[in-house]
Amino acid sequence: MIGPSRVAELDMPSAGIETGGSRPAQSYWNESWERLRANRIGVGAGALILVFAAIAIMAPLVSAFITHYQPQTINLDQTFAKPGSVHWLGSDELGRDTLTRLVWGARVSLGVAFLTVAISLTVGTSVGMLAGYYGGWIDDVLMRLVDTVLAIPAIFLFILMSILFRPNPFTLAVIVASVGWGAVARLVRGEVLSVKQRDFVLATRSIGARDTRLMARHLLPNVLPVLIVAASLGVGQIILVEAALDFLGLGIQPPTASWGNMLTNAESYFFRSGWLVALPGVTIFTTVLASNIFGNAVRDAFDPRLKS
Amino acid sequence: MTQPLLEVQDLHTVFSTKEGQVKAVDGVSFELNAGETLGIVGESGCGKSVTAMSIMRLQRPGRIVGGKVMFKGQDLTRISEYEMREIRGREMAMIFQDPMTSLNPVYRVGWQVGEPTRLHNGWDAKKAFSSAVSMLGRVGIPSAASRARDYPHQFSGGMRQRAMIAMGLTTTPHVLIADEPTTALDVTIQAQILDLLRHVNREFGTATILITHNLGVVAGMCQRLIVMYAGKIVEAGPTRDVFAHPKHPYTWSLLRSIPRLDADIHEPLKPIEGLPPNLIDLPGGCSFHPRCAFRVDKCSHDVPALLRVGESQQAACWVTQSGTELKGA
Amino acid sequence: MILAKYLARRFFASVIVVLGVTLITLLLMDRTRGTYVPGIDLNPSLRPEDIARLRANLGLDRPFYIWYLTWIWGVLHGDFGRSMIDGSTVMSHILDRLPNTIELTATAILVGILISIPVGVVSALRRGSKTDHTLTVVSVAGFAVPQFWLGLMLILIFSVTLEQHGLPWLPSSGAYSAYNGGDLLDRLLHLIMPATVLSFFYVSTWSRFIRSSMLEVLSQDYIRTARAKGMSERRVVYLHGLRNALIPLITLIGLELPGLVSGGLVVEVVFGWPGIGKLAFERALQYDYTTVMGVTFFATMLVIAGNLLADLLYGVLDPRIRYG
Numbered sequence: 001m002i003g004p005s006r007v008a009e010l011d012m013p014s015a016g017i018e019t020g021g022s023r024p025a026q027s028y029w030n031e032s033w034e035r036l037r038a039n040r041i042g043v044g045a046g047a048l049i050l051v052f053a054a055i056a057i058m059a060p061l062v063s064a065f066i067t068h069y070q071p072q073t074i075n076l077d078q079t080f081a082k083p084g085s086v087h088w089l090g091s092d093e094l095g096r097d098t099l100t101r102l103v104w105g106a107r108v109s110l111g112v113a114f115l116t117v118a119i120s121l122t123v124g125t126s127v128g129m130l131a132g133y134y135g136g137w138i139d140d141v142l143m144r145l146v147d148t149v150l151a152i153p154a155i156f157l158f159i160l161m162s163i164l165f166r167p168n169p170f171t172l173a174v175i176v177a178s179v180g181w182g183a184v185a186r187l188v189r190g191e192v193l194s195v196k197q198r199d200f201v202l203a204t205r206s207i208g209a210r211d212t213r214l215m216a217r218h219l220l221p222n223v224l225p226v227l228i229v230a231a232s233l234g235v236g237q238i239i240l241v242e243a244a245l246d247f248l249g250l251g252i253q254p255p256t257a258s259w260g261n262m263l264t265n266a267e268s269y270f271f272r273s274g275w276l277v278a279l280p281g282v283t284i285f286t287t288v289l290a291s292n293i294f295g296n297a298v299r300d301a302f303d304p305r306l307k308s
Numbered sequence: 309m310t311q312p313l314l315e316v317q318d319l320h321t322v323f324s325t326k327e328g329q330v331k332a333v334d335g336v337s338f339e340l341n342a343g344e345t346l347g348i349v350g351e352s353g354c355g356k357s358v359t360a361m362s363i364m365r366l367q368r369p370g371r372i373v374g375g376k377v378m379f380k381g382q383d384l385t386r387i388s389e390y391e392m393r394e395i396r397g398r399e400m401a402m403i404f405q406d407p408m409t410s411l412n413p414v415y416r417v418g419w420q421v422g423e424p425t426r427l428h429n430g431w432d433a434k435k436a437f438s439s440a441v442s443m444l445g446r447v448g449i450p451s452a453a454s455r456a457r458d459y460p461h462q463f464s465g466g467m468r469q470r471a472m473i474a475m476g477l478t479t480t481p482h483v484l485i486a487d488e489p490t491t492a493l494d495v496t497i498q499a500q501i502l503d504l505l506r507h508v509n510r511e512f513g514t515a516t517i518l519i520t521h522n523l524g525v526v527a528g529m530c531q532r533l534i535v536m537y538a539g540k541i542v543e544a545g546p547t548r549d550v551f552a553h554p555k556h557p558y559t560w561s562l563l564r565s566i567p568r569l570d571a572d573i574h575e576p577l578k579p580i581e582g583l584p585p586n587l588i589d590l591p592g593g594c595s596f597h598p599r600c601a602f603r604v605d606k607c608s609h610d611v612p613a614l615l616r617v618g619e620s621q622q623a624a625c626w627v628t629q630s631g632t633e634l635k636g637a
Numbered sequence: 638m639i640l641a642k643y644l645a646r647r648f649f650a651s652v653i654v655v656l657g658v659t660l661i662t663l664l665l666m667d668r669t670r671g672t673y674v675p676g677i678d679l680n681p682s683l684r685p686e687d688i689a690r691l692r693a694n695l696g697l698d699r700p701f702y703i704w705y706l707t708w709i710w711g712v713l714h715g716d717f718g719r720s721m722i723d724g725s726t727v728m729s730h731i732l733d734r735l736p737n738t739i740e741l742t743a744t745a746i747l748v749g750i751l752i753s754i755p756v757g758v759v760s761a762l763r764r765g766s767k768t769d770h771t772l773t774v775v776s777v778a779g780f781a782v783p784q785f786w787l788g789l790m791l792i793l794i795f796s797v798t799l800e801q802h803g804l805p806w807l808p809s810s811g812a813y814s815a816y817n818g819g820d821l822l823d824r825l826l827h828l829i830m831p832a833t834v835l836s837f838f839y840v841s842t843w844s845r846f847i848r849s850s851m852l853e854v855l856s857q858d859y860i861r862t863a864r865a866k867g868m869s870e871r872r873v874v875y876l877h878g879l880r881n882a883l884i885p886l887i888t889l890i891g892l893e894l895p896g897l898v899s900g901g902l903v904v905e906v907v908f909g910w911p912g913i914g915k916l917a918f919e920r921a922l923q924y925d926y927t928t929v930m931g932v933t934f935f936a937t938m939l940v941i942a943g944n945l946l947a948d949l950l951y952g953v954l955d956p957r958i959r960y961g
Contacts, residue, residue, distance in 0.1 A: 147650075148657030153936045155902050155914075159921045160665040160929070240783055244903050247785050248918065267789060274793050281786035289781035296777075366864050396867030409858040412877050413957055414884075424866050459956035472862070 032225070035301035042297020045290040049110075049235075052287060056106035063104075069097035071104040071257045080273045090275045093265065098276070101257035102283055108169055108246075108258040109287065113238045115173035116180060117231050123177065124184025125227060129215055131185065132192030143189070146182045154179045158241070162250035172251050176241055184230055191223045225302045232298040236291030243284050259284050312339035313515050314363070314483055319375035321355075321362045330587045332358040332370060334539035337614075340483065345509055345516040347530035347547065349523060349562075351584050355539040356519045360485045363517075364402055365392050379483075398428040401476030405488035407468035411460035418444070418456025421475045428479050436478075443474040447504060466497035473504060477512060484508070485517045490525065502529060523566055527551060535559050538585045538595035541614055545621030553633075555623035557600045560634045594626070602627045602634060647948075651941045658937045659709065659930070666926045667701050708930065717931040722923055727931035730916060737812050738912035740824075742901050744832045746893060749839025754883070756840065757847025761882075762874065764852060772844065779841030788834045788907035795830065810909035831908040835901055839893070846889060851882040884954050891947020 037043060055062060063070055074096060083090045083098075090098045131142040149157075158175055165171040195201065196219075204214055245251035246260025254261055259280045266276035321333035333355045340346050348356045361367040363377050365384060377384040379399070384392065396402075401424075404410045411420055421444060422436030431439070437456065444452035447470040460468060469489060476484055486505060490498035502525060509516050518529055526533055526547060533550050535543040535558065543556035554560040561580045582599035585591065591598050597607040606626045614624040628634065699707075711718055717727035756776075760769045792809040799806035808814065808827050854860065855878055863877040864870075902914030909915070913932060920928040 144650075144653055144657065148654050148661065151654045151937050151940045152658050152661065152933065153940065156662075156917060156921075156929075156933050156936060157665075159918060160662065160933075163921055163924070164665055236781060240781075243783050244785055247783075248903070248906060249922075263786060263789060274798075277786075277789050277793055281783060281790065284783050284786065285778075285781050288783075289778060292777060292781055364865060366861065393867040393869065396865055398867060402862075402865040404858060404862065406858055410862045412859040412863070412881070414880050414955060415877075423868075427866060427868050461957045475862075475866070 028225075032302045036297060039297040039301065042294055042301075045293035045297065048290040049287070049294060052106055052290075053110055055103055056110050059103045059107055063100055067097055067100045067103070069100040071096065071101045072255045073097075080269070080276075082273075083275060090273065090279075092262075092273075092276055093269055096257075098262075098279055101262060102259070102280065105257045105259040105262060105280070105283075106287075108252050108256070109239050109242060109260075109284070112169050112173050112176070112242045113235050113291075115170065116176045116238045116242075117234050119173060119177035120180030120184050120234065121227055121231055124181035125188050125220075125223070127181065128185035128188025128190075129192055129219060129223070132189040132196065133211070133215060133219065139189075142185070146185050149179065150182045154241075158245055159248075159250060162245060167245075167251050167253065169252065172242065172245065176238055176245075180234065180238070184227070187226055187230060188223050191226050192219055195219055195222045229295075229299045229302055233292070233295035236288040236295060239284065239288050239291065313342045313379070314340040315376075315378040316359070316363065317376040317378065319359065319362060319377065320373045321358050321367050321370045322373050323370045325588070328588045331539050331590075332587065333362060335375070336536070336539075336541055337375075338534055338541065338544065340515050340517060342482070342515055343509070343513045344532065345506075345518060345530045347526035347533040348517060348519045348536060349521065349526055349533060350536035351521060353584060353587065354536045356536050357487050359536070360402070360487055360517060360519055363485065364396055364400060365389075366396075366402075394428070397424040397481075398479045399481050400483040400485065401479070401481045402485040402487065403469070403472040403476055403489050406492045407465055407472055408492065410472055411463075411468055413460055415459075416457055417460055417463065417471050420460075421456070421471055421478060424475065424479045439478060440474070443478050444471060447471075447474045447477070447508075448500075449474070465493050466500060469493060469497075469501050470504065473501075473508065477508065477514070480512060480514075482515060483517065484514045485519070487519045488521070489518070491520070491522070498525075505529065523551075523562060535562070538587060538590060540595065540624065541622075542596065542625070543621065543623045544614070549618070549620050553618065553621075555617040555621045555628045555634070556596075556625045557602045557627065557634060558596050559623075561599075561601070594624070602632070647945055651945075654941065655934075655937060656709075659712075659934060660705065662930055662933045663701070663705050663708065663926075666924075666929065667704070708927075712934065717934070718927040720920070720925055720928045722920065722925045722928070727928050730928055731913060731931060731935055734911060734913045734916045737910060738901065738905070738914065740812070741828065741831055741905070741910055741912060742835065744828060745835035745839060745901070746890065748832060748836040749843060750890070752836070753840045753843035754847055754879075756844040758851055758874070758879065758882075760844065760848040761851035761855065772848075776841040776845050779837055782837070784834055784838060785903050785907050787837060788830070788904060791830045791834065792907075812911055831901075831904050831910050834907075835904050843886065843889060847882060847886060850885050851878060854878050854882045857881075880954070884951065887950045887954060888947045891943045891950065893943070 075091070078091050079093055080091065092098060092101070127142050127146070131139040157179055161175040161178060162172075165175065167175070201214065201218060204218055242251060243258075243260035243263075246258045247263050249261075249264060252258040252261055254265070262280040263277065266273075266280070269276055316339070317337050319333050319336045320331065323330040323332055336355070336359055338346070348359065350356045358367055358370060362370070362372055363384065365372070372385050375385065379395070382391075384395065387395075411417065418437050418440045419433075422431075422433075422440035425431045425439055426433065426436045429436075441452050441456045444456055449455050449467060449470055455463070455467075460471075463471060473484075473489075484505075489505065490501050493501060505516060505518070506529060508514055518526065520526060530547050533545065533547045534541055535550070535556065537558050543550060543554065543559045545555070550559060551563065554563055558580075561578070564578045565580060580599060581601075585595050591608070593606070593608040593610055594600070594603075594612055597603045600607065604627060610626070612624045612626045612629065614622050615629055617623040617625070617628050623629065708718065715728075717731075719726050720730060756772055760772045763769050795807045796809035797806075807830055809830070812827050813824050814827075855874075860873060860877060863873045868876075901910070901912060902918060904910065905912045905915040906918055913935075917929060917932040917936075920932075
């Protein structure tokens with residue numbers, strides 16, 4: 001029974017440089033969490049976002065006890081104040097305190113961003129899961145819908161919807177999410193399709209689990225890493241989109257302060273005060289940068305395959 | 309005896325990693341005579357591929373930190389990168405383990421096979437292509453003229469390895485280094501490719517270094533054999549003698565882990581006990597001693613040198629150097 | 638032929654998408670229709686009968702599905718209808734603005750490619766070096782800069798501040814000067830800032846992409862084969878590496894084709910650039926359904942064409958791809 005061909009098939013135990021010290025077996029989540037924590041820059045960026053979020057939530061307190069201005073209080077005696085002891089970051093054409101408005105603007109920008117992510121993920125995950133799990137005509141219909149939504153240049157959809165709904169932070173989140181869900185749905189569908197092939201799905205089905213249970217208990221945990229990565233990478237981009245819509249006058253309307261609409265006015269007062277242009281932009285930039293760095297760190301930690 | 313074609317003397321190649329320096333090749337010396345086929349055998353990670361890459365000076369990101377590679381009177385570790393390029397592909401060709409990924413997917417096979425002649429002989433595209441076609445025919449690609457216009461993905465694994473061999477031969481090099489040339493192929497294709505390599509060796513007189521982890525491949529191909537373990541040569545000698553009377557316990561265990569036609573069918577195959585060594589943290593003394601069935605006290609303290617043992621072989625082992633035969637459980 | 642079959646399938650899929658897009662767009666616009674009449678605020682003395690007549694003239698009183706079918710019928714005959722604001726054909730508006738938009742975005746994409754390829758390749762070849770780190774930081778930062786704000790800052794610096802100090806300054810608005818403008822130099826001066834802002838974004842995206850693509854390619858076995866053939870490192874990188882590394886970039890650039898219309902919208906608004914994006918933006922604010930519909934349709938066609946073109950080019954550049 002033992003012939004020369006068996007000789008040729010024989011392999012030696014393969015191991016070598018890569019067999020370093022042995023590590024204790026850890027679950028996927030623990031390992032990912034460890035990897036994330038080891039990334040100091042990423043953790044720092046995440047902490048910065050948390051600080052911004054805390055400031056946004058406590059904006060009324062900041063107004064009352066730190067800056068002593070309200071975001072919409074007009075003071076025509078102190079227009080275009082330079083940054084200094086009276087107005088730490090200066091004031092605008094109506095004498096409103098820039099720092100106070102930036103703090104209140106954080107509520108809008110971060111609030112809309114998180115809400116948008118939440119809506120996109122909820123809708124996108126549901127659609128993607130239904131399409132991937134059931135397949136057939138349900139898949140066809142849902143995916144053609146996704147194709148269609150993603151084929152319209154996003155900015156056009158935003159413009160049309162902004163005209164349709166009177167934008168407030170909630171509708172604005174819906175508007176931005178109206179595009180975002182499509183990409184999430186595609187992502188989730190792909191993941192579900194690959195998970196569906198694995199044995200445990202068949203096994204679960206064979207013991208008579210219902211579809212909803214199968215999806216919630218078995219498929220969802222498997223697509224979760226993808227969702228976490230998509231969410232953390234999405235925040236920064238959404239802040240940029242929201243700011244651009246505000247700037248175009250399609251988002252949050254004055255006098256409510258948002259980082260984007262603070263720049264709309266500033267454009268008219270270039271000659272008087274460059275500060276009014278620089279500050280909101282720097283704020284947006286810092287927030288988006290921190291979000292992106294954090295998002296990249298999360299991606300590297302939770303999905304090493306995607307590491308660039 | 310005549311001057312060897314290629315002479316490797318005390319070669320050291322290291323890799324720097326976060327955990328420390330890895331001595332992938334640690335004082336390897338051997339020679340290759342014109343026209344012969346030399347086998348280098350060992351587990352993956354034992355340094356056999358790095359040795360080959362170091363000869364071609366393609367060992368990056370590793371660094372050659374010592375030793376010489378004498379070829380045609382010059383030391384390849386000392387010559388300039390420009391001079392080295394003239395050696396690569398012209399004097400020495402190399403074929404690799406995975407023919408699926410070793411050809412560039414976006415260029416036609418004939419173009420790639422002809423590239424060495426365009427680089428080194430200064431041939432124009434047309435002449436290089438027609439030489440590629442004839443070489444593809446000689447390595448057994450049917451209707452080579454039309455297949456040369458195919459892209460690599462249109463070739464089967466065996467045909468790609470043939471194309472790789474053809475690519476190496478276009479400039480009629482003196483040395484062909486084959487790094488695990490059959491590992492990624494089906495068993496029947498393996499036999500064909502080995503056959504081709506034997507044929508090439510005879511017809512072109514190309515000296516071949518065959519790197520493999522498979523002793524079965526070596527048995528049918530190589531006149532001489534080198535066994536490597538943890539970056540060092542542990543045994544060397546004529547293939548027949550080494551197979552008949554291994555002088556190093558590692559070789560001995562390797563041979564016992566292979567099924568044999570002449571063995572007692574009740575005798576179980578013996579895997580080698582223990583794990584391959586961690587190159588960053590090698591055991592003291594002989595690197596093999598933790599897995600060695602014959603070890604004596606000395607083995608864990610002193611490193612044995614590669615010395616003549618018996619008629620024709622060399623081994624780096626305190627036990628056999630003291631005259632003990634390797635036998636028993 | 639397989640390719641013909643593939644194209645046919647793509648075509649039918651596209652028809653469904655285009656119909657869906659027009660339906661969604663029109664539904665959204667229809668919801669805003671209400672009792673609106675274009676230009677009513679210019680003439681508040683209109684009586685209800687007049688308003689009704691105006692709406693009937695513009696077809697605004699017709700039910701939605703009639704509106705939609707009429708519009709589709711027109712488009713199939715190459716007729717995008719007339720603007721509700723000024724009565725000129727939508728096509729003439731698009732054709733009027735298109736050259737400006739192409740001038741801006743094509744410049745930006747070209748500059749983007751010319752800068753991002755060397756930047757990406759250098760980063761990859763010197764992975765981990767100071768150069769690589771610097772380029773990484775710049776591009777990660779570039780990705781976080783709001784486009785409109787970058788535009789405003791450039792205007793602040795190169796138009797406003799330079800002018801205040803009596804230095805030569807760059808024009809901040811329009812594609813050419815209204816007086817004595819329009820020659821090549823004048824147009825170039827107007828182009829500098831908007832094209833910079835737009836290409837800035839492309840460079841920061843693409844250079845990252847090329848870097849990682851190049852790193853992946855350079856670790857491939859066929860690169861080792863190429864080196865073993867004894868060629869210069871330059872030939873290894875550019876002949877055997879770059880071509881493989883650039884294939885995925887084609888997709889990215891194909892996806893930017895709709896950017897010809899929409900990607901530059903914000904930039905066009907900031908710099909008052911008379912392009913299609915700005916047209917769509919202004920007309921949407923004025924409820925000019927027909928113009929917005931026309932531009933959206935046009936942009937969607939570009940999206941689809943861009944995707945198709947990217948796929949086909951991919952097939953040309955990567956022999957492994959076969960359309961099945």
